[in-house]
Amino acid sequence: MxxxxxxxxxxxxxxxxxxxxxxxxxxxxxxxxxxxxxxxxxxxxxxxxxxxxxxSTAARGMRGRTFSVGVLLVGMDNPFLPPLVDGFKHAMGKAGYKTLIGVGEARTHVETALIESMIDMRIDGLLLIGPRISGEALNKYADQVPIAVIGHHEAGATGFDTANTNDFEGGRLATRALIDKGYRDIAMLCLTDNRRKEGEVWYEREKGYRAALAEAGLKKSARSFRITERPDDMQAELLSLLARPDLPEAFFCWSDIHGVPLINLARRKGLNIPGDLGLISFDNTAAAALPLIELASVDQTPGRLGATAADQLLTRIKGRTTPRHDLIAPELITRPSF
The missing domain is CATH 1.10.260.40 (lambda repressor-like DNA-binding domains)
Structure with missing residues (x-):
């Protein structure tokens, strides 16, 4: 009409x-x-x-709340993010809030500029997903606006909240599953180590991987291969890895970002999955479940993560001051890749 x-x-x-x-x-x-x-x-x-x-957002801000919140993504190319943001937006929408989205491009100066711009717009709360800025910087911004963070572990933080999968337990769960299948030479595929480690989800998963090997008496066999996230460079690095003479029996991949291309390249090289190589990944994205991929992967229930972060923001906005650091139990989705 x-x-x-x-x-x-x-x-x-x-x-x-x-x-x-x-x-x-x-x-x-x-x-x-x-x-x-x-x-x-x-x-x-x-x-x-x-x-x-x-x-008028400005007028509403002068009276108190603007009923708008911001979301800052580290990037747009991770298939784990859309269902997470949908879960957050749905929960905030039910409470009457609009969601504004910014993309930090995995660059600290871009993230900080976006956060400051959103605060200047008088948003009522801010969700950060996979931020590259430090916990100290997060606390500074949390003094100005309620903040919830996904993809950053800092259980001692008091100024902001965190909502995460139990990434340590997820890494241990995946590695135990490989051990239970009989694999002994199990390596981990993770990110390059030139980034800050503490609080990073991949580092928590790596600690879980190493803990599972130690519990099985395989501590000395632990190996971590570090691969870039950049799509233009990733394939060459993965192919080089698959050509190594000391290729392990199995890999635990920190994310489907690496796990899906790895299983695809391995099959193109003629490797049997499983058989020649066992694989378990993390995130359980839609690509991992495709019939021609069938990659076992640890599920993070991203919609639930988003809804949990929304609840954290809403209760902060209403006056809660006690910090919340919620951990959601991971689940291994078994497929014939190990």
Whole structure:
């Protein structure tokens, strides 16, 4: 249906008059206040859509909340991220919040600039996914706005919250599964070690991998092969790895980012998976489940992670000061790759 022509700015009073309700009722719908009936909400939302009303974020910010939150992604190429962001947006939307998304491009200066811009927009909260900035910097920003972080472990942090899969346990779970299958020469494929380690998810997974080997009396056989995340360089490094004379019996891959291309390249080289090589990865992305891939992978339930982070932000916004550091138990999704 075409929107009616307007001769002036649409205000909350315009919406109230069109819906046949009070200004206070429209305000309650906009704030997602408790006790608003479905019938009232539907009437007001229909008028908002028909009139093209947009609440002034700046004005709402002057009165208190803007009912908007920011999400900062480390990049766009990780297939684990869309369901995570969807889970977060769905939970925040139910609470009446809009979500603004920025991409940090895995660069610290870009991340900090985006965070500061979002704070300047008077957002009510901020979710950071896989940030490259330090915990000290996170605490500085948490003094200005409620912050939840996914992809960064810092259980001692008091200023901000974290929501993560138990990455240590996930690494141990995957490695134990390979050991139980009879593999003894098990290597880990992870990221280059020129990045800060403490708090990184891949480092927690590597600690879990090494713990499982130690528990099985295989501590001395631990090997970590470090591969770049850059797509242009990754394939050459993986092919070089597969050509090594000391190729291990099995790999635990820190992420499907490496695991999916590795299983694909290994099969193209004529290796039997399993048989010549066993593989387990992490993230359980859609690509890992494809019939021609069938890569066993540790599931992080990304939608649940996003919803957990949303709950952390909402309770922080409402005044909670005690920190939360939620860990979700991982689950190994078994497929015929090991």
């Amino acid at each position: 075409d929107k009616p022509a307007r001769t002036g700015r649409v205000t909350i009073r315009t919406v109230a008059a069109d819906a046949g309700v009070s200004v206070a009722a429209v305000s309650k719908v906009l704030r997602n206040a408790y006790g608003v009936s479905d019938n009232l909400r539907e009437k007001v939302l229909q008028s908002i859509e028909k009139l093209g009303y947009r609440p």
